Amino acid sequence: MVYRLIVAYDGSPFAGWQRQPGAVTVQATIEEALASIIGHRVPVVGAGRTDAGVHALGQVAHLEVEWPVEQRALVHGVNHHLPPAVRVLEARRATDGFHARKCALAKEYRYRTSRATVLSPFEAGTTLRVAPVDVEAMRAATRLLPGRHDFTAFALAGGAHARPFRRILGAEWREAGEVLELAIVGDGFLRGMVRSLVGTLLEVGSGRRSVEDFAELLGGRPRDAAGPTAPAHGLVLRRVFYEPCWLAPPPEG
């Protein structure tokens, strides 16, 4: 049977989500904690392979086991064995065939910046400090994002993507005091894509790049045509969207 976990983590101590030899990753950390509960190692597959330092509030992962596991054990039991930087927020049975990554319809990321002179200790780990920016120019460029585009210019350096097209369903900057946060929903994201979009939109905000130039980048320009990749610590995987039918009815018995 298949279980769906919702997971939150502070990405700063991790070399990203994906298991890799010789590195402390979120996936490996959860698999180890889970093994303490169910007695053997089981793969935990995440919806988004977040990069080193990227956070999550709503990462979704699935695991397959032969025997039912109590939801309480998957939440409180696993949390007991996890470091404080990772928490399982929820565990539910999913219907057979559910796959956290392949079944995902869309994902929402947030990128948090602040124009405050100094960041408090509570926000420093999750917020990029930026100089005052032209928010209206950034919003004008951001309004061009919804739709299907060739995001080659915004893919992490390292060669051409075979399938560089992604569909953005919504993108907007939200302002609250000094904080300026991008919320972006898409059917998928190339590696480093949100952070390069943010780095390039901040160039628009600082006047170093025009909205027209930004528009051209959405037509499939090379990576070096876009701006820098914004730092990982401002980014958080907020939510993954699925068809509701993947969730099994409340537990039997």
Add this chain to the structure above:
Amino acid sequence: MVYRLIVAYDGSPFAGWQRQPGAVTVQATIEEALASIIGHRVPVVGAGRTDAGVHALGQVAHLEVEWPVEQRALVHGVNHHLPPAVRVLEARRATDGFHARKCALAKEYRYRTSRATVLSPFEAGTTLRVAPVDVEAMRAATRLLPGRHDFTAFALAGGAHARPFRRILGAEWREAGEVLELAIVGDGFLRGMVRSLVGTLLEVGSGRRSVEDFAELLGGRPRDAAGPTAPAHGLVLRRVFYEPCWLAPPPEG
């Protein structure tokens, strides 16, 4: 001349604000960082002597120096020498005679609780997890707080206070999703007072104590009549209020 600092800190690694032998305190940490900038040790006096583990987003402190110090040095210079858990957010000249504690008109504290099953790593350090509560009962009790009362029942254990009266200017619980946060403004607070108020209000919320019983406590009952002291990590000193005239006009020259 006198400078007024606004300071934020994550209280978890500190034995409170107040300097004390053999302990790492926020005050001593700031005084050391400041000494690196101005060349000698100068006392830094805080408005609120927050307890071990209590946080601050708007602690106010003053210091007196013989020669002018650049505001930039007091903010960025001092921050450079501070650990990440403490930040100077702002530094301004104050008029002669300004004293962060004695001139304070009022202080605002917030106490953050959450009814979520599991807290994310981003809120675990600043939020008390609570069971579902009767918010309306808590609000009814909290509405009794504004005014001048004898808070003996809510003072930290350790003997009678000579002056147990304090005036509460406003108090309310704010709800946002699972989060339930008390905002309370008063002309002063006895030691441990906000946390004992929260511990007792949570008893009202869980049905273990009536609103009428809570009302009686405000008439000066002994400490053991009230509920437990809520944990330090949910509490944050949010703001200190002063007459605006204490702030010197923008720097000369």
